[in-house]
Amino acid sequence: MTNRVHQGHFARKRFGQNFLHDDYIIDSIVAAINPNNEQALVEIGPGLAALTIPISKHVDHFTAIEIDRDLASRLIENPSLKGKLTVIEQDALTFDFNQISHQSGKPLRVFGNLPYNISTPLMFHLFKYANIITDMHFMLQKEVVTRLVAAPNTKEYGRLSVMAQYYCQIIPVLDVPPTSFKPAPKVDSAVVKLIPYKNKPYLVNDIKVLSRITTEAFNQRRKTIRNSLSNMFTVDQLSELNIDPNLRAENLSVPQYCLLANAWK
Ligand code: SAM
Secondary structure: OOOOEEOOEEOOHHHOOOEEOOHHHHHHHHHHHOOOOOOEEEEEOOOOOOOHHHHHOOOOOEEEEOOOHHHHHHHHHOHHHOOOEEEEOOOHHHOOOHHHHHHHOOOEEEEEEOOHHHHHHHHHHHHOOHHHEEEEEEEEEHHHHHHHHOOOOOOOOOHHHHHHHHHEEEEEEEEEOHHHEEOOOOOOEEEEEEEEOOOOOOOOOOHHHHHHHHHHHHHOOOOEHHHHOOOOOOHHHHHHOOOOOOOEHHHOOHHHHHHHHHHOO
8 A cells, every 4th residue: 555644644546636745846846837926826735844944045925825714723833934925825726816816916827736536627616817817837637738738539538628728728747756745646647837928819709609519529529520510500501611521629729629619590
């Protein structure tokens, strides 16, 4: 069995707790973030402060959101972080990130070694705040990073690829092996940087429509879009948009999904 006790804390599986303990990886992540005081830094899931303490050396003050009450108390008590860190004991999935931007008067830079069980819904939650976020650095399952950057016509290309690439430029930063964590996860990990576009390359009038189209298309990704999108578009409508009705969800590019979203009435 993997050792679940780290620094006297018993890692809670339900909170996706795998604590970083590899100094080379930690230094590389801090260097990639390149922290400064110009934006408001926000860490999601600081845990036992593996990233929090080295980051704190570069900025006057920042915010961390931690769901685990025991870990939140440890962070509040941590002498190295006194006066530097505001700890919000809350579920990041329901947190209103506008609060921090309003209070600080600054755009946000969000980072974290994310709990893998909620990383995708968390990114979708954060995309809603893309207009107040300068960039995001996340440790994710490597497979999720592959899906984030996937191009059309590949099996990794899916709803997450389309929605993430609609909002952000996405740059893989670093691969991380299981041995860098305690307990070691069963999967490989990777750090990725997401930069929300100030001027999006393709605009949709209603993001909910893009969200619905990608859901319907990729929920039935083996079907042709003439079938999977039949609730929303006729074959004639698809053809008028120059989109072949015999394509499957994975064959459509991000601009084609945006075209569909703007054509839907
Ligand atoms: N940052 C630490 C590190 O790198 O060692 C811990 C990373 S661990 C993978 C994920 C952290 O996110 C844990 O501290 C866990 O308690 C916290 N967490 C899990 N679910 C959360 C949620 N919904 N909102 C906020 N924090 C959460």
